[in-house]
Each structure stands twice: as C-alpha cells, then as structure tokens.
Amino acid sequence: MTEKQPWLKEKQVQLSELIDECTQHEQQLLICELLQRFTFLDGPGFQAAIQGIADYIQNDLGLSAADCSIAASENGRYADSSQLVVYSLKTANWKSYDWNTTSFVSSLSELVGSAAKNTLIIVDEFIGTGETAEKKVKWIRDQLSSTGANPKIYIAVVAGMEDGIKRVSAGVDGIFSAHKLQKGISDAYTEAEVQPNIDAMKALETTLGAEGRRGKIGKHSLGYKGSESLYSRANGNTPNNVFPIFWWEVRKDGSLRATVLTCI
Template identity: 35%
Template structure:
C-alpha cells in the first residue's frame, strides 16, 4: 500500500474505475488502484480521460512470469546460434556497484541454463567490469560475448555500453570476440537505432512502438494528441512545481512515448511521465500508477 491513500474527488469516478478494470485486465490488480484514482483526480476533462483510456488499453503490461518466458526465448536463441558454455560469456550491462535491471534478470537465466549441464556460474557475468576481468585472465577461452540488457529505450545507452566494452578490450590489447546483443524488451525505434549504429543484430522478443506517433495514421491526430499530453504534463508541472514533467522526460525520455511495464518492477523512464513521475520537493507527494527510483 502507498503511504498516502487517495480519495476520489468525484465519487462517480468509481464507475469509471470499474469500467477501466472491465476493459483492461491488468488494472484489476489492487496495486494499481491508488495511482488510477489519482490520475482521475488530476485529469477530469473529456479529452484527457479519452486519451488516458486509449493509452492504458495500449499499455504492454507483463507479469514477472511472462517476462521470464522471454528469457526462455533468449536461451532458445542462444542454442540456435550454437553458442556453447566453453567459449561464451553472458554479460549484464550493469556497472559495478549499480542496482540494475540487467543484473536482476540475469539471475533467471540460471533455471534454463542449469538444464544444459555444461553451463556454470562463470558463464554469467554481473557487470561489464567483471567480464573484462574474466577476459583478461582467459583471453583465448571466450570467442562469444552476449551483452544482455532488460530494456532498450532510445538505443543510445546500449550503443554506448557496447562501444565502451570494445574500447576496454582494445586498451588491453585483447582480441575482440563475436558480440551478440540480447534484450528482454525495447522500443522498436531504439532497437533499430542501436542495430544501425553498432552494425549488429539485436535479439529482442518484445518490441514496443511509440504510444501516440506509431498508433495513429493521421498526422493531425498525432499532433493533437501529443499536444494534449504535453498540456497534461504542464498541469502536473504547475501543480507539483516539478520541471521534470516537461523537460527531457516529456512524452517519455527523449520523446520515447513508451507504454510498457512489468508488474512490481522499476518503471522505464521512457514511459509517459504522467504514469510514474513523482515530485522530489519536500512536502510534495503523488500517487502514481507505476513507480521508479
């Protein structure tokens, strides 16, 4: 339960919540009700409510169990590429001493890899730094590196991390292994951007299109709905005195327009900020549909 339980400004919005829950199965979970109530308190206009409803219906929502199925898909891909434990490392993109989704989800590879007896703990590297150390100690042992992330947003971060990995190997005069990139999910435009920049194929079983720009075919409709969302963000900026609603996170980080969430996990900053942004000033609090540290 959140620290502050909101109350509906308009009791009739209880019927709106029930309608949303009937139409959108994942909203039936009680954990989302405080955030949904708060969204209805914040956005009372007809056009605002219609846009909220449309976006929530398009939201790609996964349970942890569904997310783990994507790991099964990645392991199947690994086998189809004929990558073996004797010459392959699976490396999370996390930095040293960083709490990161790639590191957290890497753990779930164990269940599937354990069914193939040749894989062991050394095959899984929790950080880029640890993989460099392993390659330095045994430079001839590993011909293949799988760089693993849990979510690709704009594609810039994974591009930077792969290039940093390559640069560190070059600094140590180590031969560059074959690099493969796996991600559990990502923005379609971001995956495409990274593939072009790195000249590598990316295996990403769940790819998300932009929630407004890629959904509507009429340019004017796209323009109007994006303008409406920006106005909704501006309302929150004024209410909470929090510039982040309209800064680089407007429409999601760098305009990503993501509609994606895995239940009980940290929300990607690529998602529209009205669903997760919290004010940081003392004395300000906002119940959100999703949460992010």
C-alpha cells in the same frame, strides 16, 4: 480496462486519481487508450521473456557455454535490472548441462576478463532510446581493444523500443528483444491524430512538478528524450522512457501523487 490489464485491479485508487487529473475528455480517452495498449509483464510473462533470451542464445545463435559469456550491461555503482536478467537466465531451460554459474557474469567490467570467449552476450531488461546501450557497447569494445581480443558482441533484452533497437543494431553483431515496442502515440495513431494527442499529453504534463527524483520534467516530456514508451513489469522499476504522467511523483503545487507506476 482491468480485464485487459489485470495489474490495474490493485491500482484502483491511483487509477481514479489519474483519471481525475484529466480535465478534458480527450485527455481521459488518451490515458485509457495508452493503458490498454501497455506492455506490462507479470511474473510468468517476465520469465517467458527470459526463456526467449535463452532460446535466442542457444537456438538462434547456436551457442554453447564454451563459446560465450553472458553479462549484465551494468558497469556502474548502482543496482540495475540487467543484473536481475542475467541472474534469472540461470533458471532458464538450457538444453546442455555445460551452462554453469561461471557462464553468467555480473557486470561489463567483469566481462573484459572473459574476452577469451568467441562471443559476448550483453543482456538488459529494456532498451529505450538506445543511447545508453550504444555507449556501453563502445565502452566494452574500447576495453577489449587493448587486450587484442575481438569477440562477436550480441545484445539481448526483455523489451525494447523499435527506434532504440535500430540505433544499437548498427554497432553489434546481432540484437534480440522479446518484446519490440512502438511509440505509444506517434506510432499508434493516424497522422491527423498524432499531434492533438501529443498536445493533450503535454497539457497533462504541465500539472506535474518541474523537478522530481529523476530530474527535471522537461527532460522526461513524453518519456525520456520523447521515447513515448509503454512498458513496465510486476515488482519492477519502470523505465523513465515511459510517459511521466504514469510515474512522476510530485504535482506542480508540490503535493505528492499516488501513481500507477514507480520510477526511482
């Protein structure tokens, strides 16, 4: 497993504890299969995805700095990985020297002031259910409606669930995801195998605390709203769309778990 997923070499204690929590062979097998299919980006992998976003903007869409503004999808008070994405795009390989610091906007709120551009690019690290992205697109359109501006709006992300991407695509002019992901169980097994594996995962979830720092476990069963995601990156905060067995920090008895991933 560590040959296929080198990041687990530094998680031997956590991995051993996770396997020990599986009381049934079927549970152990499921955990190992999910980890082997995990999309985990190391530093170069993340930067390659960033370059993929830049190439989508300049090659696929044929846009220049004069045509568009690129903004993080964040519009709240808390730190967000979308700001890392827009910041990292500054170091991408841009074909033109016209791209400069004013092309990269820190938040959606600041993006409203850039509505004079013909095109707005909203970037983020991850799309799960698509619910949040959909709300943010609606918010920016509502804000722009009062200005009379009607730019094209595109979304570009490092990784996204196929269902979420499909949901969001209806409300934008285009969407790009460097990594398109399927559900870890429902889309990966035969029809006869899906439900037994779902049941095995839910049985594992009964060992987790009813409430953690991300809220109630019921809300995160199989990942937030049943996302069944298998994605994270080095030095990153794992999306709560990922199966909680990999990141939920507390057991049913209140003791803390040593988890292979972190979600704060």
